[in-house]
Amino acid sequence: MSAFTPSIKSIEYPFPAKPLPLSDIEKEQSKERIKHLLKERNAVLVAHYYTDPEIQALAEETGGCVSDSLEMARFGRDHPAKTLIVAGVKFMGETSKILSPEKTVLMPTLDATCSLDIGCPVEAFTEFCDAHPDHTVVVYANTSAAVKARADWVVTSSIALEIVEHLDSQDKKIIWGPDRHLGSYIAKETGADMLMWQGECIVHDEFKAKALIELKKLHPNAAVLVHPESPASVVELADVVGSTSQLIKAAHTMDNDMFIVATDRGIFYKMQQAAPNKILVEAPTGGNGGTCKSCAHCPWMAMNGLKAIESALESAGQQHEIFVDETLRLDALKPLNRMLDFAKTLNMNVKGNA
Ligand code: SF4
Numbered sequence: 001m002s003a004f005t006p007s008i009k010s011i012e013y014p015f016p017a018k019p020l021p022l023s024d025i026e027k028e029q030s031k032e033r034i035k036h037l038l039k040e041r042n043a044v045l046v047a048h049y050y051t052d053p054e055i056q057a058l059a060e061e062t063g064g065c066v067s068d069s070l071e072m073a074r075f076g077r078d079h080p081a082k083t084l085i086v087a088g089v090k091f092m093g094e095t096s097k098i099l100s101p102e103k104t105v106l107m108p109t110l111d112a113t114c115s116l117d118i119g120c121p122v123e124a125f126t127e128f129c130d131a132h133p134d135h136t137v138v139v140y141a142n143t144s145a146a147v148k149a150r151a152d153w154v155v156t157s158s159i160a161l162e163i164v165e166h167l168d169s170q171d172k173k174i175i176w177g178p179d180r181h182l183g184s185y186i187a188k189e190t191g192a193d194m195l196m197w198q199g200e201c202i203v204h205d206e207f208k209a210k211a212l213i214e215l216k217k218l219h220p221n222a223a224v225l226v227h228p229e230s231p232a233s234v235v236e237l238a239d240v241v242g243s244t245s246q247l248i249k250a251a252h253t254m255d256n257d258m259f260i261v262a263t264d265r266g267i268f269y270k271m272q273q274a275a276p277n278k279i280l281v282e283a284p285t286g287g288n289g290g291t292c293k294s295c296a297h298c299p300w301m302a303m304n305g306l307k308a309i310e311s312a313l314e315s316a317g318q319q320h321e322i323f324v325d326e327t328l329r330l331d332a333l334k335p336l337n338r339m340l341d342f343a344k345t346l347n348m349n350v351k352g353n354a
Helices: 024-040 053-061 069-078 090-099 122-130 145-150 160-169 180-190 209-218 244-253 265-274 306-315 326-345
Strands: 043-048 065-067 083-087 104-106 135-140 153-155 173-177 194-196 223-226 258-262 279-282
Touching: 024 043, 024 053, 024 306, 043 053, 043 069, 053 065, 053 265, 053 306, 065 069, 069 083, 069 090, 083 090, 083 306, 090 104, 090 145, 090 326, 122 145, 122 173, 135 145, 135 160, 145 326, 153 160, 153 326, 160 173, 160 180, 160 326, 173 180, 180 194, 209 258, 223 244, 244 258, 244 265, 258 265, 265 279
Parallel strands: 043 065, 043 083, 083 104, 135 153, 135 173, 173 194, 223 258, 258 279
Antiparallel strands: none
């Protein structure tokens, strides 16, 4: 590990408070108000797979989309609406702004962040990269616009293997950031020379292999679906390792009637739609060594409540709007476009950050 890499165990995450619960009547009133404001403001709601089911349902009901961050950004770019309401975390709003600079990008709360983003501050990451100038810098989509701008490539989990393989075939040495588990998985699969930033997703890092082995014994016919941000010991137990979209597809296409799922439980909404007759079970986060900081649900994603969306649409302004400096935006767009152009050569649709 480089001297520039922070000790992730020393990071104090600013865990947010969950939105106050609403009564059924309050929820309905809020949804009606949001529907009205979306029309009035010429806005569309795009939600991430990990937001709460009622937010995903509202995005679908109002003609928005539910997807991963890159697809959310592409949907927003191609939609005629002038304003995008991004229900997700801050780097997702930034990615939307990078692809749609002419649109107003609002977030329910700008305090919704991500442990991967927090754990990879641009100053320290730049110092790390500058100390290894002979390395190609590959960063995961779950990073700030500033970190993307420092990178040669941005990747999602669905195309990371192909891009790293491509770079390895050219004998490139790679700096990978920020997710150490995803990076280790890719290094193991490709054999590439990768120098890792030591970030982690606090949700996926909580999955526990020993408890998963016990759960598998109880459900021997269940297939185990694992997102590669999970620890290697959990990935080793998987029947399918893949991005959010790849895991949803697996639940649909595999013959098993039960799945144990190691990713944020928000994904169950779309997974159950894709596989309506199948049983979905959360992979364990407790058991031996369990601290359950997240209990398989991202605390920042959970900040995207109805009232926060309403507030974004009503008041917009500095508390909700995403701004990305134009020079920075253009610098961040280059490694993003490099990935998209590479995907075209593979005839691949790129989906699949966290
Ligand atoms: S689930 Fe993990 S990777 Fe996704 S936003 Fe939350 S902390 Fe970040």
